[in-house]
Amino acid sequence: MEDISELYKETILEASRDPHGKKEVFSEEGSKGNRQFIHAAGFNSSCGDEVEMEVEMEDGVIKGLGWRGDGCAICTSSLSMMTDLVVGKSKEEAIGLFYDFLNMMNGKGEGKAPASLGDAAALQGVSKFPMRIKCALLGWTTLKEALEKGGWEQFSGTCPIDAFRSKKGK
Amino acid sequence: MDKTVCNESEWIAGAPEIRSLFPFFKNNPDLTYLDSAATSQKLKGVIEKGYEFYSIYNAPVSRSAYELAYRDTEEFEKTREEIASLIGADCEEVAFTSSATGAFNILANSLGYVEDPRSPLYLAEGDEILLSRSEHNSVLLPLQELARRRGCTLKFLPMSEDGQVEGWQDAIGEKTKIVAVSRLSNVTGAFADIPSISKAAHAAGAIVISDICQAVAHEKIDVKALGIDFTGFSAHKIYGPTGLGFLYGRKDLFDQLPASYFGGSMVDSAWENRQAVYKSAPWRFEAGTQPVAQVIAMQAAFDFLKKGISETALTERLMQASSIPHVRILGPLSPARRAPILSFEVEGVHPHDVAQFMAVNGVAIRSGHQCAQILHRSFGIPSSSRASLAPYNEPEEVDRFLDLLSGLRSYFIKGE
Numbered sequence: 016m017e018d019i020s021e022l023y024k025e026t027i028l029e030a031s032r033d034p035h036g037k038k039e040v041f042s043e044e045g046s047k048g049n050r051q052f053i054h055a056a057g058f059n060s061s062c063g064d065e066v067e068m069e070v071e072m073e074d075g076v077i078k079g080l081g082w083r084g085d086g087c088a089i090c091t092s093s094l095s096m097m098t099d100l101v102v103g104k105s106k107e108e109a110i111g112l113f114y115d116f117l118n119m120m121n122g123k124g125e126g127k128a129p130a131s132l133g134d135a136a137a138l139q140g141v142s143k144f145p146m147r148i149k150c151a152l153l154g155w156t157t158l159k160e161a162l163e164k165g166g167w168e169q170f171s172g173t174c175p176i177d178a179f180r181s182k183k184g185k
Numbered sequence: 186m187d188k189t190v191c192n193e194s195e196w197i198a199g200a201p202e203i204r205s206l207f208p209f210f211k212n213n214p215d216l217t218y219l220d221s222a223a224t225s226q227k228l229k230g231v232i233e234k235g236y237e238f239y240s241i242y243n244a245p246v247s248r249s250a251y252e253l254a255y256r257d258t259e260e261f262e263k264t265r266e267e268i269a270s271l272i273g274a275d276c277e278e279v280a281f282t283s284s285a286t287g288a289f290n291i292l293a294n295s296l297g298y299v300e301d302p303r304s305p306l307y308l309a310e311g312d313e314i315l316l317s318r319s320e321h322n323s324v325l326l327p328l329q330e331l332a333r334r335r336g337c338t339l340k341f342l343p344m345s346e347d348g349q350v351e352g353w354q355d356a357i358g359e360k361t362k363i364v365a366v367s368r369l370s371n372v373t374g375a376f377a378d379i380p381s382i383s384k385a386a387h388a389a390g391a392i393v394i395s396d397i398c399q400a401v402a403h404e405k406i407d408v409k410a411l412g413i414d415f416t417g418f419s420a421h422k423i424y425g426p427t428g429l430g431f432l433y434g435r436k437d438l439f440d441q442l443p444a445s446y447f448g449g450s451m452v453d454s455a456w457e458n459r460q461a462v463y464k465s466a467p468w469r470f471e472a473g474t475q476p477v478a479q480v481i482a483m484q485a486a487f488d489f490l491k492k493g494i495s496e497t498a499l500t501e502r503l504m505q506a507s508s509i510p511h512v513r514i515l516g517p518l519s520p521a522r523r524a525p526i527l528s529f530e531v532e533g534v535h536p537h538d539v540a541q542f543m544a545v546n547g548v549a550i551r552s553g554h555q556c557a558q559i560l561h562r563s564f565g566i567p568s569s570s571r572a573s574l575a576p577y578n579e580p581e582e583v584d585r586f587l588d589l590l591s592g593l594r595s596y597f598i599k600g601e
Contacts, residue, residue: 019545023538023596032599062537063554063567085567087535088597150537 021124021140022147023088030134031088036098038081041069049073053164057157059149064090066153070161076105082154089138089147094154096135106162113159120148198496198525198576206489207424207577208232217548217582221422222371222399222526222573228424230485235426238478246477247450257477264480265467267487268431272397272416273407278439280432280467281475285398286323288417288432291470292394293327294445296363297334304441305392310336312362315391317342317350317377318563319370322556323417324396328365342366344563347517348373353382357389367396368411369403372557372571373516374526376400383412392438398422402575403496403524414438424575425486426479432470439466448472494576500525502583503574509591515569525574528555531590534597536570542593543570548586 044054051072058065064086071079080098097116101109115129119136124143128136141151196203204210209218209226218226244253246261262276269276282288299306308314314332316325318341332339338360343352350366357364364386366377383393392414397406401418408416415438420429434442444451444463451472454462463469500520504527507514511532517523531539540552551571554561561568572586 019542022541022545028597028599031597061553063558063561064537065567085535087537087541089537090535144541147537147541 022144024137024140026134026137027092028088030092030095034091034095034098036080036082036095037091039083041067041081041083042071044069050078053161055157055161055164057153057160059086059090059153061149062087064150064153066090066094066157068154068157068161070158072106075107077101077103077109080158082157086153087147087150089141089150090153093135093138093151096133096138097154097158100133100135101158109162110159113155116155117152120152196492196494196576198494198499198574199579200576201579203494204577204579206230210577215547217578217585219572219574219578219582219586220549220551221402221575221578222571223551224421224427225402225424225575226577227426228486228489230488231425231482234485235478235482238481243478246475257481260481260484261475261477264483267484271406271487271490272401272433273409274433275436277465277467278433278436280434280470281480282417282430282432282470283428283476284421284430285396285417285419286430288430289324289327289394289396291432291446292415292417292434292442293331295442295470297331298443298445299441300443305390306438306441308335308337308362311360312337313340313358313360314338314363314365315340315342315353315356315361316364317366317370318344319348319350319373319375319557319560320365320367321371321396321398322558324365324367324394325559328363328394337362341559344560347375348515348560348564349375349517349522350377350382353385357385357391359389361386361389361391363394364391365394365396367398368400368406368413369397369524369526370516370557370560371399371526372528372555372560372569374523374528374573375517376404376522376524379411379413383414387412399524399526403526405493408433408435420479420483420486423486423490425483426476428476429479429483432467434466442466442470444469444472446470446472449474496525496574496576499574499576499578499580499583502580503527503572503586505587506572506590509587511594512590515564525578526571527573528569528571529590530566530569531594534594536568538597539570539593542596543586543589546589548582548589550586 042052044052053070056067066084068082115131119128120142122142128139138151141147207226208229242253244257246258265276269279314337342356345351368379369376379395386393394415395413397416398418402423414435416433421427451469452461452463503525504520507518513530515528536552540550543550554568
């Protein structure tokens with residue numbers, strides 16, 4: 016039996032209690048001047064969790080990120096940490112972080128978490144709980160969908176894990 | 186502390202004699218399994234009977250003249266008799282299916298094939314199908330698709346705040362052709378008043394479909410007394426094998442229900458250029474090789490299923506959860522109106538975290554929408570947690586669950 020503290024680290028619980036990026040009111044989807052507002056929704060069919068996201072882009076850089084919905088502590092903290100991580104990053108950098116995070120989730124808790132993930136590295140323990148990986152990934156896959164919708168095509172198609180492995184090849 | 190013992194006349198849920206019939210517990214001594222509404226553990230006799238079938242008398246059913254095939258056919262049909270007697274039906278009213286979901290899909294598809302407008306099973310454009318909000322997706326979705334194909338309207342019955350089905354008196358009308366209400370909700374643990382619902386439905390000329398998947402594990406079912414026209418249930422929830430379900434149809438209606446799944450065994454006569462002649466019900470619903478091992482293994486469950494087992498004390502104990510602060514019960518609080526299937530939410534803690542906390546402490550419960558999304562939406566939440574008991578659960582296991590439930594909120598919420 017895995018130790019519960021491996022899953023619910025204090026930083027995770029803290030982030031879930033007061034998550035960053037959570038907001039109820041979104042701007043209208045579309046362009047406003049040189050800013051672009053993109054909406055996307057993610058769904059976890061096994062638990063019924065839904066997250067809606069708004070990504071604000073300007074000159075290929077994520078200027079703001081907001082999300083709403085109810086998720087578990089893992090899902091919520093992951094969304095919060097992702098928000099901190101990707102705001103200010105370019106689309107390409109954010110997609111790179113998505114794959115760093117996905118890689119970590121598929122790593123069965125082995126190896127060192129990528130330094131690029133900052134606080135989100137605390138979620139590495141989730142990878143030892145296969146049933147919870149999709150909780151941690153919900154925010155990230157929704158972000159990826161938003162970025163793809165906003166013109167990111169290089170990695171478009173279904174999310175996945177296998178497609179990613181064959182593309183990234185590492 | 187209540188003493189749980191079994192005597193000849195009545196068995197008490199939680200007694201060690203019951204638990205010893207299930208090898209799972211010997212192999213998982215540290216696990217508290219409270220997820221029997223999802224699937225039950227298996228009786229030793231069922232496991233052994235399946236092994237016996239495969240190792241000693243595996244042969245095709247209903248197809249050959251040799252001794253073994255004959256014996257298997259007899260054994261196969263014997264299960265049908267037992268299943269029928271378990272729910273107060275006749276043998277010709279019970280078909281084997283792949284699962285309860287399989288049963289409801291066959292039923293809905295077959296209803297869609299009814300072409301004679303004079304048939305009580307005929308659905309015309311504009312007719313209504315009335316469901317409870319607590320229907321499992323395996324009932325809801327086949328009927329929803331049926332309604333779409335036949336141009337019927339799907340309507341939902343009101344429910345009380347504690348999730349009990351109500352308002353059928355006003356909701357059933359001239360256009361109502363099907364009323365579908367499960368006898369026992371897999372979420373709220375509440376029994377629905379099927380006799381009254383059936384009476385109102387039949388008076389309006391509608392047929393009654395009542396899912397008994399959960400009910401058959403917690404009460405003696407008599408389809409005639411309940412007034413059920415069609416039902417489905419599965420073996421794996423009543424201590425039997427996976428891959429096996431049952432479709433019950435009231436004789437006169439079952440005879441009028443066309444086949445919707447075709448192939449070997451279900452046909453009397455096939456031709457080049459003539460309509461095939463299909464077997465009578467229930468055999469025309471059993472196309473292809475059936476799950477013979479499972480059907481025969483199921484026989485070893487009937488002695489247990491026919492015992493009167495009192496779950497009252499165990500249910501009352503489980504319901505102590507309602508007095509724990511910040512715990513909201515989804516369903517009636519009175520143990521008299523419910524089975525030991527307890528869905529709940531813990532204020533401020535997501536169901537997935539609740540189940541995870543329980544899991545790492547050795548208690549297996551369910552979290553999620555439990556295949557009842559409409560019900561959860563009616564409660565205004567996406568999902569919940571559920572602890573569900575079977576007679577093999579001991580009172581101490583319920584106490585372990587209650588202890589964890591009392592403590593988990595302070596783990597997730599600061600300052601509690």
